[in-house]
Amino acid sequence: MGSLFSKSATLRKNVRISDEEFVQLRDFIYEKSGIFVDAKRKYLFESRFSKRLGELRLTSFAEYITYLKCDRGEELKQLFELVTTNETSFCRDMKQLEAFRDNVLREKLDEQRKAGRLELNIWSAGCSSGEEPYTLAILLLEMLRMEISRWKITITAVDLSSRMIERAKAGVYGEYAFKTTPDAIRRRYFTQVAEGWKIRPEVQRLVQFRQMNLNDPLATKRIPRSQIVFCRNVIIYFDETMKRRVVQYFYDNLLPGGYLMVGHSESLHKISQTFKPLFYAGAIAYKKEE
Incomplete structure (x- = not known):
């Protein structure tokens, strides 16, 4: 697993995330993966997740969090893709x-x-x-x-x-x-x-x-x-x-x-x-x- 959120997503119209929604999503990610996302990276949630919300036809992060909690595992795989960016090469370091x-x-x-x-x-x-x-x-x-x-x-x-x-x-x-x-x-x-x-x-x-x-x-x-x-x-x-x-x-x-x-x-x-x-x-x- 490489650097977390190391690159900005392609520019798009982002869905805004409230402080409360950020904490809920951050805590859900931590519970499921152990990855902790600092509050300073809140804006990256908006850029990374907005496309996924559009694909699911969801209009808010509150809806997405509810969707995650009701999901049987498939969306969790998508979540893991969104919170990790893989930066690596052969013979590194x-x-x-x-x-x-x-x-x-x-x-x-x-x-x-x-x-x-x-x-x-x-x-x-x-x-x-x-x-x-x-x-x-x-x-x-x-x-x-x-x-x-x-x-x-x-x-x-x-x-x-x-x-x-x-x-x-x-x-x-x-x-x-x-x-x-x-x-x-x-x-x-x-x-x-x-x-x-x-x-x-x-x-x-x-x-x-x-x-x-x-x-x-x-x-x-x-x-x-x-x-x-x-x-x-x-x-x-x-x-x-x-x-x-x-x-x-x-x-x-x-x-x-x-x-x-x-x-x-x-x-x-x-x-x-x-x-x-x-x-x-x-x-x-x-x-x-x-």
């Missing part, structure tokens, strides 16, 4: 990825080899349209090379948006997705097609995608226990209560000695004391101690 590869990933692969268990589970939480989990799969292919055929690797990639999950499963990307990607990586792991560039099968089979709400504790329990959790540029859109809740889900999912990786602008300093922070050039990794 390369310094952090290199630190992760050279320290965390190498350590975990060596541990599994020594234990005689050639298995690795990674949970990519807030995977957007798939660039991050596919990048992790490419890192593993680059590191393991021919040895990868002996490994059982599962990257479980989840996102709030069902539309993003479908895009990720399709695995076809335009030029913008490669703005931070070395040309050699694109040539090696993608095939050019009419619509853009399609991820190769050897990368795709390492990743399993599913739509999931991080505010659903039962859903988080269905994720396989992991050696590594990646959740970058997601928790910054939660309030403190939700941040602590989600980080606890990650802690519970991780196997002893596992690692949580968050975005370079994110920190667990005031959220959780249960992880041990490890500092590398370009990255902080949070370790669940034995």
